[in-house]
Each structure stands twice: as C-alpha cells, then as structure tokens.
Amino acid sequence: MDRRxxxxxxxxxxxxxxxxxxxxxxxxxxxxxRQLLDYxxxxxxxxxxxxxxxxxxxxxxxxYKPEMRERIRKVMRYAGPRMIYRHPFLAIRHLLDKRLKAAxxxxxx
Ligand code: SF4
Ligand SMILES: [Zn+2]
Numbered sequence: 001m002d003r004r005x006x007x008x009x010x011x012x013x014x015x016x017x018x019x020x021x022x023x024x025x026x027x028x029x030x031x032x033x034r035q036l037l038d039y040x041x042x043x044x045x046x047x048x049x050x051x052x053x054x055x056x057x058x059x060x061x062x063x064y065k066p067e068m069r070e071r072i073r074k075v076m077r078y079a080g081p082r083m084i085y086r087h088p089f090l091a092i093r094h095l096l097d098k099r100l101k102a103a104x105x106x107x108x109x
Contacts, residue, residue, distance in 0.1 A: 002051045004097065005044060011090045012040050012072075015079035018086060022078070036071050039064075055098050 020026050020033040029037060043063055047053045056062070057076065062069060083091035 004051065005047070005053065007090065007093055008053070008055070008097070009041055009044055011083070011087075011094050012044065013037060014087050014090060015075055015083065016040075018079040018082050019075040036068065036075070039068050040072055055094065058098065 016029065016033050016037045020029050024030045024033065026033070044053075044056075048061070048063070049059075054060075056064070056072070064072065083094070
C-alpha cells in the first residue's frame with residue numbers, strides 16, 4: 001500500500017479511537033465507531049485518486065454516503081485538535097498532506 005494512504009488510514013484510526021474513548025468510554029472501539037472506521041478505511045483504500053489522493057475533507061468528489069460523511073466530520077472536528085498532543089507526528093504529517101491539495105487531481109487509470 002502507498003505509504004501516504006497507509007499513514008492516512010492510521011490517522012483515521014487514531015482519531016476514531018480518541019473520539020470513541022472520550023464519548024463512548026470504550027477501551028476498544030464500540031460497534032458504531034468500528035463500523036465507521038471500517039467504512040472510512042474501505043473508502044480510503046479504494047479512493048479513485050490513488051496515490052494523488054487529497055485529504056478527504058478537501059475532496060471535490062467526496063465518495064462517502066451523506067450519513068457517514070456527517071459522522072466522520074464529527075469525529076474529525078473533535079479529534080483533530082487533540083491529535084497534536086496525542087499523536088504529534090501523524091498530526092503534523094496530516095497538516096503537510098493538506099498543503100498538497102492544490103496539486104492537480106487525477107483519477108487513477
Ligand atoms: S472522499 Fe475523496 S479523497 Fe476521500 S476516499 Fe473518497 S474520493 Fe478519495
Ligand atoms: Zn464509539
């Protein structure tokens with residue numbers, strides 16, 4: 001798997017963990033959060049942009065179902081600012097990835 005996609009998958013995982021721990025008091029993910037994470041990982045791995053994938057928040061296509069999009073947004077809004085304290089390396093890399101959004105988007109062939 002592409003390293004950036006791999007890193008993004010890890011970042012989503014950490015964010016859902018932070019959200020679930022603080023809202024649902026689960027050490028491991030609750031069923032709803034596990035379902036959301038599985039969905040997000042599937043979308044990320046089959047992203048039509050391939051290695052040129054932008055961060056999902058800046059995506060012009062947004063392939064998530066509306067309900068899942070709203071759920072992941074909630075998680076990101078909450079966990080995003082907390083990532084810098086809990087997983088600083090991933091948080092910084094995510095900010096750098098966001099800066100790459102201006103690159104031309106190409107669908108993989
Ligand atoms: S939302 Fe956009 S960037 Fe994210 S996986 Fe779907 S198509 Fe790819
Ligand atoms: Zn949960």
